[in-house]
Amino acid sequence: MCTAATYKTKDFYFGRTLDYEFSYGDEITVTPRKFPFEFRHMGKRDSHYAIIGMAHVAGGYPLYYDAINEKGVGMAGLNFVGNAVYQAVEAGRDNVAQFEFIPWILGQCADLDEVRALLDRMNLVGTPFSEQLPSAQLHWIIADRNAAITVECMADGMHIHENPVGVLTNNPPFETQMFLLNNYQGLSPKQPENTFAEQLQLQSYSRGMGALGLPGDLSSASRFAKVAFTKMNSKSGDSEAESISQFFHILGSVDQQRGCCEVTDGKYEITLYTSCCNADKGIYYYTTYENHQITGVDMHHCDLDGSELFRYPLVQGEQIHWMN
Structure with a gap:
C-alpha cells in the first residue's frame, strides 16, 4: 500500500x-x-521529455513507480487491487499498456492541460510487460504546480477525477475517499470549543484535541484522511531545505513500521522508500526504511540529450552523524 501527495x-x-x-x-x-x-501498440518514440523517478529496470526498460519530467509534471502509480480493470485495444485510439503509462504521459506533456488532452484519446490496456511481470492493478495521481488529477480505469471505463487535495492512497476508489472526508469536517488544528453541551464545563486537557478523531491506523482510507489533513494544514518556509523537510514530515505521518502490518505469516509491509521531487528543478530526493538521511539526484547533472539510462542504486543502511 502507498501514499502520494503534492506540496x-x-x-x-x-x-x-x-x-x-x-x-x-x-x-x-x-x-x-x-x-x-x-x-507495444503505439510504435517507437526516439525523442521526448527527460524523466527522473524511481524505477525497476527490466531488460534495459525503466518500469517507473513514480517520476517527474523536465517540465514539472509528476506522476505516480499506486496499488488499486480489486478495482483496476484495463480497457481492450481499440482501433482509432491511443492504446497504451499499463506499464507504459508514466513514460507515455511524462514524455509528451508539459502541463496538466496537455495531460488531459492526451487522456481524452487514450485507452489504458492490460498488455503485460512480460510473463514474469504481469500488469499491476494500479491507479494514478498526475499533477503540475497548478492542479492534480486521479486516473482510475475500472470495469465501467476510465475515470478522470479532479483531485483538490493532491493526495492519493489505495482502495476504495477516489470518489469514495473524497466523500469520506466529510466524516472529519469538524476537525481543526486549533483547540476545540465546547459545543457538546453548554451546561457542562468541558475542558481541553491536552494540546491537539482539535484533531481528535483523525484516524491513525494503516488502512488506505485512514491514510488518505491523515495525509489530507496534515498536508492541507501544513506550514513551512519556502526555502528548499524547509520545503523538503516539511514534505517528508507530511508523508512521515503515515510511515509503516515493520511488525505493524502483517501480510502473510512472518511477512510485514514497511515503507520501503519515501520520495520528494522538486518538480520545478528536476531533483529527486528520497529516504529508505534503513536510511533516514535524505539523498538527492539532480537530473540536470546528467546528459539529458543522451540515449542511455542513468541509474543510481538506493543508498541503504542508516547514515549516522557522530558528534563525539
Whole structure:
C-alpha cells in the first residue's frame, strides 16, 4: 500500500511512499530525451521529455513507480487491487499498456492541460510487460504546480477525477475517499470549543484535541484522511531545505513500521522508500526504511540529450552523524 501527495511553497513538490513487503531492486533512474521508447501498440518514440523517478529496470526498460519530467509534471502509480480493470485495444485510439503509462504521459506533456488532452484519446490496456511481470492493478495521481488529477480505469471505463487535495492512497476508489472526508469536517488544528453541551464545563486537557478523531491506523482510507489533513494544514518556509523537510514530515505521518502490518505469516509491509521531487528543478530526493538521511539526484547533472539510462542504486543502511 502507498501514499502520494503534492506540496507547493515557492517551488512545486511531488512524492510518495512505497509500502510493500519486499523490493524489486529499485533505482533512481534518469531517462534522457533520446532514450528510445518502444510502445507495444503505439510504435517507437526516439525523442521526448527527460524523466527522473524511481524505477525497476527490466531488460534495459525503466518500469517507473513514480517520476517527474523536465517540465514539472509528476506522476505516480499506486496499488488499486480489486478495482483496476484495463480497457481492450481499440482501433482509432491511443492504446497504451499499463506499464507504459508514466513514460507515455511524462514524455509528451508539459502541463496538466496537455495531460488531459492526451487522456481524452487514450485507452489504458492490460498488455503485460512480460510473463514474469504481469500488469499491476494500479491507479494514478498526475499533477503540475497548478492542479492534480486521479486516473482510475475500472470495469465501467476510465475515470478522470479532479483531485483538490493532491493526495492519493489505495482502495476504495477516489470518489469514495473524497466523500469520506466529510466524516472529519469538524476537525481543526486549533483547540476545540465546547459545543457538546453548554451546561457542562468541558475542558481541553491536552494540546491537539482539535484533531481528535483523525484516524491513525494503516488502512488506505485512514491514510488518505491523515495525509489530507496534515498536508492541507501544513506550514513551512519556502526555502528548499524547509520545503523538503516539511514534505517528508507530511508523508512521515503515515510511515509503516515493520511488525505493524502483517501480510502473510512472518511477512510485514514497511515503507520501503519515501520520495520528494522538486518538480520545478528536476531533483529527486528520497529516504529508505534503513536510511533516514535524505539523498538527492539532480537530473540536470546528467546528459539529458543522451540515449542511455542513468541509474543510481538506493543508498541503504542508516547514515549516522557522530558528534563525539
